Amino acid sequence: MADQDRRDFIRSAVGAAATVGVAAGLTGNAVAAAAGAPAITDTVTRPGHGPARSAGTGGQFSPIRAEVTILDCNIEGKLPVDLNGGFYATGPDPQYPMRQGNIIFDGEGHARLFRIRNGRVDYRTRWVKSERFVANDKARAQLFPMYRNPYMDDPRAKGLSRSTANTHVINHKGLILALKEDSPPVAMDLNTLETVDPVYTFDGQLPRDRAFTAHPKVCSKTGNIVAFGYEADGFGSASVAFFEIDKAGKKVWETKIPVPYCGLLHDFAVTENHIALFVVPLAFDPEQIKRGGIHWSWDKTLKSHLGWFRRYGDGKDVKWVQGPAQSGTHTMGAFEDAGRIHFDTEMTAGNPFPFMPNKDGSPPDLPGSVSTIYRISANLSGKTKGYEVKQLYALQAPLPKQDDRYNTMPYRYGYAACPDPTVAPGEVAGSCYARMDVQNGTYELWNAGPKVSLAEPVFAPKSVNSREGEGYLLGVAYNLDQNLRSDLVILDAERVKDGPIARVKLPVQASPQVHGWWVREDQYPA
Amino acid sequence: MADQDRRDFIRSAVGAAATVGVAAGLTGNAVAAAAGAPAITDTVTRPGHGPARSAGTGGQFSPIRAEVTILDCNIEGKLPVDLNGGFYATGPDPQYPMRQGNIIFDGEGHARLFRIRNGRVDYRTRWVKSERFVANDKARAQLFPMYRNPYMDDPRAKGLSRSTANTHVINHKGLILALKEDSPPVAMDLNTLETVDPVYTFDGQLPRDRAFTAHPKVCSKTGNIVAFGYEADGFGSASVAFFEIDKAGKKVWETKIPVPYCGLLHDFAVTENHIALFVVPLAFDPEQIKRGGIHWSWDKTLKSHLGWFRRYGDGKDVKWVQGPAQSGTHTMGAFEDAGRIHFDTEMTAGNPFPFMPNKDGSPPDLPGSVSTIYRISANLSGKTKGYEVKQLYALQAPLPKQDDRYNTMPYRYGYAACPDPTVAPGEVAGSCYARMDVQNGTYELWNAGPKVSLAEPVFAPKSVNSREGEGYLLGVAYNLDQNLRSDLVILDAERVKDGPIARVKLPVQASPQVHGWWVREDQYPA
Secondary structure (H helix, E strand, O other), X not given: OOHHHHHHHHHHHHHHHHHHOOOOOOOHHHHHHHOOOOOOOOEEEOOOOOOEEOOOOOOOOOOOOEXXXXXXOEEEEOOOOOOOEEEEEEEEEOOOOOOOOOOHHHOEEXXXXXXXXXXEEEEEEEEOOOHHHHHHHHHXXXXXXXXOOHHHOOHHHOOOOOOOOOOEEEEEOOEEEEEOOOOOOEEEEOOOOOEEEOOOOOOOOOOOOOOOOOOOEEXXXXXXXXXXXXXXXXXXXXXXXXXXXXXXXXXXXXXXXXXOOOEEOOOOEEOOOEEEEEEEEXXXXXXXXXXXXXXXXXXXXXXXXXXXXEOOOOOOOOEEEEEOOOEEEEEEEEEEEOOEEEEEEEEEOOOOOOOOOEOOOOOOOOHHHOOEEEEEEEEOOOOOOEOEXXXXXXXXXXXXXXXXXXXXXXXXXXXXXXXXXXXXXXXXXXXXEEEEEOOOOEEEEEEOOOOEEEOOOEEEEOOOOOOOOOEEEEEEEEXXXXXXXXXXXXXEOOOHHHOEEEEEEEEEEOOOOOEEEEEEHHHOOO | OOHHHHXXXXXXXXXXXXXXXXXOOOOHHHHHHHOOOOOOOXXXXXXXXXXXXXXXXXXXXXXXXXXXXXXXOEEEEOOOOOOOEEEEEEEEEOOOOOOOOXXXXXXXXXXXXXXXXOOEEEEEEEEOOOHHHHHHHHHOOOOOOOOOOHHHOOHHHOOOOOOOOOOEEEEEOOEEEEEOOOOOOEEEEOOOOOEEEOOOOOOOOOOOOOOOXXXXXXXXXXXXXXXXXXXXXXXXXXEEEEEEEOOOOOEEEEEEEEOOOOEEOOOOEEOOOEEEEEEEEEEEOHHHXXXXXXXXXXXXXXXXXXXXXXXXXXXXXXXXXXXXXXEEEEEEEEEEEOOEEEEEEEEEOOOOOOOXXXXXXXXXXXXXXXXXXXXXXXXXXXXXXXXXXEEEEOOOOOOOEEOHHHOOOOOOEEEEEEEOOOOOOOOOOOEEEEEEEOOOOEEEEEEOOOOEEEOOXXXXXXXXXXXXXXXXXXXXXXXXXXXXXXXXXXXXXXXXXXXXXXEEEEEEEOOOOOEEEEEEHHHOOO
16 A cells, blocks of 8 residues: 555544554654645544545545546546546545544545547546435435444444445446455446446346456456455365356356465455465454454464466365465566466565454554555465465555456556655655656656645556557546645556646546546447 | 626636737736636647636636525525525526627626525526527527627627526516526526526517516515616617516506617616616727627716606606716615605726727726716705715625515615625625615625635525515625535524535536516416
């Protein structure tokens, strides 16, 4: 996570958790001040609710709660004529004030779209109308008050999908699927973002209680969606289901495998012939859950496990190798080569989310939560004791991306938001976009300056047939000195260091984003 | 117009008019600085368009262009349990960058609603989807580039209603009618603000080319809408049609009268038995129009004329008396008593809108544009040479209001936004809400401070049967130091000086407002 993003998360957590001590030694104001953002002094209440932070008082994960539509947005600079498609994203936006001790990851999903066509940009955000959102709105209360803790649910939550749909989006069959890793997708209209199915089971091909990862991959050869759902044998179970859905929506493969323990499986890796997963010690914590806490805690006594198995098989060939307690949350790319599997991911030495508790009660370990970019490699034979880890970049880039046409094959370019690595520790680093050339180990940067917080970028190819990297890098810049009024910045992905060639100037704060996705013009229904 | 509002208008005009010299000697930045708002330094362009001001860079008439929906808004303080209904408004929001020399009054209508029920507030804004708006959106251009100047229209504008629907709103038969005085209303859904009829002719009872005032009155006895349309015999004609529509939508009366000249008739007065109008020297200017300018110019060689005639008659009894060139734009209240008619209005000694040209080419007369509150009176017999004018309040209140249940009968209380009159000239006066007791000549104020720009308030009675003045005063406060992030402030209308009892905290700039209207809960369809 970039410094700025990390501060936003921490600030959000601290703002919501108040004096809970999740981030002992830090106060919301202190963190906000450190980030150069206005201090959190503005609290509002609603009848029956505790204090809630106002919009615009924190970083990019400040609540906005406003559905927004802007036709023909103002543009500064020159919008490329060969940029046509849609930039979709979702992120957590607290529908109701959050319970003390809960975390920003539990805000309701707020989806957005920059629809770009023929030199025109229309902007639209909509709450994902999940079963949970609709029930909360009716109740005027948060019926699911603690992150993935069903014991804390209000009785009115019974039987409803828990999905907040706040993590990622992907297009499928003319729909946008809003994803949360603990539940089935929520399906939205590709153009309007209106919710069309709050529990999307691919026409009944997946059980209604089957989780669906927030990071499915699109097979570079077939266009199939390759996905998984953990806790596949019930709440807290150490079992993961894998499945592949073709472009027509038909499930063409499914299997289930046991994992060493129920640890966070936020993302995974898919190569031409294999699937790899990295089980990390942010583990299911039943005692903490019974005490009213969140789903996970960091258990440094556990090992990290890399596993892999053949696609389209029964999963019984899975091989596991171990390493020390460490984390890898987001995959940049993966491929296999000469009998080895390579899994490029950001990694941390400890708990990647310092606002999640440590099982031993120790305070947040900020240095241990710093992500940089690594390559995990292993022999596919499994005849090695562990996995190899090599740092590719010291960039603090918790949300690395690639050209999504290369999800399952060798790739050259990665993209990420990160603080400027050339700024001395202790000084305020500007928020940057980086393009990494992972084949030759170089990178280039554009620094947006210290008064901006950049969200995760997406890569938009000029066309379906463009060579890798030929296209644009798009990302949202939240202006910390303008009450979070935001711009969509558009860079030539082959000239990142030159900075934006166009800015879409929003009159308001953009909705919060965790992950985004680009839908090419050729992927829209005629 | 309150000082703040006037500055906003001027700033908007200057921003749009750029170097045109409409407001010679003033620059946008200088005016903005005087108002304590950020200077206008941020310009954006779109292909084929000139520079446009960005949102948040000026006062309350800054473009926002974002349709917004917020469910269950955050509230600070305690929302009264007996405040139930809807606060509707509309205002000009430039859909496309404005042509040099055009005025902010020509921005497309952007309607909004604060729906208040059972302690919950939902906020919603929608562009009024007028014929003009829809055509502009399709063309990606302003097809009506100059204020009420058909000679400047793009050919694609031909045959379309010119209404911007940006001035006022009123409820009728379960609809909200968005009004612009040069065209028929645009009808919107009362709950969603979606446009249901872009040219609302009351089921064909009014011609499609008949203007409809932005300030109809609701008869205190019958609930009928009393309205008029000027230029009733064609473009620039000195002829005014009057009509009355009952609650069921039936036109129950209509007549037409000639007026001394085609001058601005923005508002009028209706009493139990009479209709009065005040024709002012902001006059139709055909030469200016042919030169590509706006509809009106201030012709100080003309006299102001007060006229009145009996309701439900043929208008042939109309009586006219004259006074010096002066203006009265907005009616606060009117009534008849002991053979006299009394017409309370804000008045100016000169051109009330200094961004509109003076016919003689003289520069804007800012002192002459300052509104204060007057009572115009005349003997109904007409046996007097002129009309009497008495200042009721020295408050600079260009948008005075009353409890709208008293539109056509004697009333006691008026309400307005105005600068604090106790602040010495040259110092920055805070923006205030005032309640005036016109029966005893007193007033009380709440001062929101110098970093706030207050829009016109509305009065919301606690119930249909509440005594006059028993209810709430609602208004939008634009925070000049928070990128125009806005609050709805709610005051006890009988304790205005105590300030807000509740604030609805928006995360964004509220849409621009000229006038607003309160719809009581009992006026919503079941």
